[in-house]
Amino acid sequence: MNNLNVSIIGVPSDYGQTRRGVDMGPSAIRYAGVVQRLEAIGHTVQDLGDIHVSQDHKENDANEKLRNLEEIVDVSTTLANRVHGVLEDKKFPLVLGGDHSIAIGTLAGLGDHYENLGVIWYDAHADLNTDETTPSGNIHGMPLAVSVGLGHERLINIRNYVPKVKPENVIIIGARSVDPGERELIKEQGIKVYTMHEIDRLGMTHVMEDAIQYLKDRNVDGLHLSLDLDGLDPLYTPGVGTPVPGGITYRESHLAMEMLQESGMVTSAEFVEVNPILDEKNQTANVAVELIGSLFGETLV
Known part of the structure; x- marks a missing residue:
């Protein structure tokens, strides 16, 4: 990878779900040495700090299908403008979360810079719920739906264009917890998914080769990686809010990042859902930094 000018944006938001602590994720990733790791590889890094996120949580949210909607619109709008x-x-935007609802803002800030943006969604979950399908009302289960133009108008219209990414340009990798409504949307929208079944059966090398070629064939002019640490098996990343057993291994994840780096296609990235309160000795943040190292070109020799 050529040496990049990387701008880090922290988003200390936990409004997308109900387990406190994920707002400390950006600090944990910084503490694990993300800036030093990138600089050691040869990149120029500017840490822009955290965007302002109010910590004024409501005891009772009247909108049980869209919890903390107003707060998430505010955070997403601020983040979108910063990414833009x-x-x-x-510069290369590297966003640190925070829960996965922050991807609404990241993609809103990216999409109007590209004619044909591609997205790799590395996650145990599809995050394709809307207020009509959600079983929880937690907006961290909705950012991919929002980004393809499905959901509440306040969310999909951030920066005043819809969609942020074409559904056929999205690839989900590592899915193993998908709600019934999400399954229907995957079929309806033509979203490409590699579940853990495909990863187990085909191997990560085949999956990543296929995913990269698929996006090349679609002539994407930018590629965003949205990596939720619960995409990995909780054996490696215990500090996440919604762990799902049977996930991607540590080594498979490094391989995936290395292959993305070799493709030369990645133009932005975010790493989300690190929750230090649930973690063990900052293990999950350390894994995030190690994967960032592989994505940005770190090699053993």
Whole structure:
């Protein structure tokens, strides 16, 4: 990978779900040495700090199908504008979460810079619920739906264009907990999914080769990686809010990042759902930094 100018944006938001602590994720990833790791590889890093996120949580949210909607719209709008500015400055945006609802803002800030953006969603969950299908009302289960133009108008219209990404340009990798409504949307929208069944059966090398070629064939002009640490098996990443057993291994994840780096296609990335309160000795944040190292070109020799 050529040496990059990387701008880090922290988003200390836990509004997308109900387990406290994920707002400390950006600090945990910084503490694990993300800036030093990137600089050691040869990249120039500017840490823009955290966007402001109010910690004024409501005891009772009247909208049980869209919990903390107003707060998430505010956070997403601020983040979208910040990401937009980073791209205007010709730098690589690296966003640190925070729960996965922050991807609404990341993709809103990216999408109007590309004609044909591609997205790899590395996650145990599809995050394709809407207020009509959600079993929980937690918006961290909705960001991919929002980004393809499905859901509440306040969410899908951030930065005033819809969709942020074409559904046929999205690839989900590592899914193993998919709600019934999400299954229907995957079929209806033509979203490509590699579940753990495909990863187990075909192997990560085949999956990543196929995914990368699929996006090349679609002539994407940018590629965003949205990596939820619960995509990995909780054996490796215990500090996540919604762990699902039977996930991607540590080594498979490094391989996936290395293959994305070799493709030369990745133009932005976010790493989300690190919750230090649920973690063991910052293990999950350390894994996040190690995977960031592989994505940005770190090699053994």
